[in-house]
Amino acid sequence: MNKPVVPLTYEQLDQWVESLQPLLVEENFACVVGILRGGAPLALMVSHATGAGVAFLRYTRETREVRWDSTLPMPEPGAKVLVCEDIAGRGHTLVDCIAFLREHGLQVRTLTGAYDDLSRLRPDYSIDASGYFALFPWERQAYTDRYRADWVREGTSEGARMADDHEYAVYAIDLDGILLPDIPLARYDEDLDGALAERDALVPFERIPDIDLKHARAIITGRPELDRERTQAWLDRHGFGHLELVMRAPGEHDESVQGAATHKAAAAVRCGVTHFIESDPVQAIFIAQRAPLLRVIWWNAQARSGTLIGASAWG
Template identity: 45%
Template structure:
């Protein structure tokens, strides 16, 4: 079994930046065409072809018989200088077989992938080596990061969205979130009061019995938190904040890192400010703010200069 690896997210901004970095060099090489491997290479392939003002073609790959064929009706004339584009140089044979296919047709081919790592079958000519213990996560493969999708061996029997992995916040989702000033005034009395609360009458329309809970509550509260959850029928994994790593003010960072480390594709958060910060840090995860009765998908990107926003 492969070791668990944290998600290294590529949102569309990161993809665009990665391609823009190479455009001056690629222009000097005078490529004749860009060839993308469908499906993962289509988005970066389109961006590269537009940036280079070159025609875009695409290849199709069948994993069952390792057959490479043209995905597009048109194809570049041989011999051509080709930039072959894929999202990741993986452990499989897709990229290596596609490269061999083009070379056998007489094309002078260079390879660009958004990501590769030490386990990649081939090292691309251009691309980013992602940190050890990480795995690339792209927005066009939103659910493929999950453990359930991993178990398919990249040959899913169901639509990919059905492999999504959900996690939720605790306070404000499953039970009422008590005002912060009460904890400051009388911590133990407030914790005892919280222990007696019943689950909220209005709960998200998800299967909650075994769902993962990622909470900002500190690890020292595990016993009483687990007791409340078990008492009310919630038996999923419980991820709590390690105070040696994250202060209370860093709760959003704790949740974001837990989402990436556990490869969750969706997260439901009750605090709007935290939802925005979690979305900014996780980039590709679907972060939903739960107001108590409705769910709103949020997206956040850092603005460097307000005057240009």
């Protein structure tokens, strides 16, 4: 997991499958077979693109057992099927599933979201992620500390099991506009010392975003690093001192909207969180662009409501 990450969104994968549509239709597959669970989204995309029926295989990593897990009957021997998986990795999943289908007399072609330099085989259709770690939207939690610890434990301890995906949710939150009111920027220009003293005297909002703070790891703020001492004092005073405080380094990111958003996106990825709550809607859009698999929520403190943000380039 020390490789640079290539995030692949649902939209990117859908467009990639659509670009393959003429070739996939020409193959005339009897059905598309997704390996549960990572191969299921791709199998459904291919099914919609080609009109072929969709079926599934269930693979047990510990025993390397493959089972047909579908209401559709297995195609007759000699039929051609397309097996879909998210990654052609160094493990045995894809190899074992191909062998299972060939043992039943089927012609097998393969499609994976990505392959890399550790892959046991190169699929017929795949995105080259050699030298990178391909991260899929259904495994956005893979970079949290708890997920990685459980993954190692499951692979080395008998009886150890992964938790459900949603249990790995980890939050980071913005500070101003989330825990306390924003001071208008003009106030800082008019009287910096007075504005800072006014900010220090503010009390937290009566209602903050409806998350359990035990699932929050960090406060990621656009405040500059030189404000750390007084910011930490405010957090300690109001019961938020247990959260890691990540502040902007002016030499790396300026105080502009895009500079602050770039800082927050990079810090959220570095902290290994799955969700980030931001008070400024424009910054939320930029953060979503820069960290496409991060769940970015714009929190409107006045309306006391949150909006999930997605941002893709257009034009």
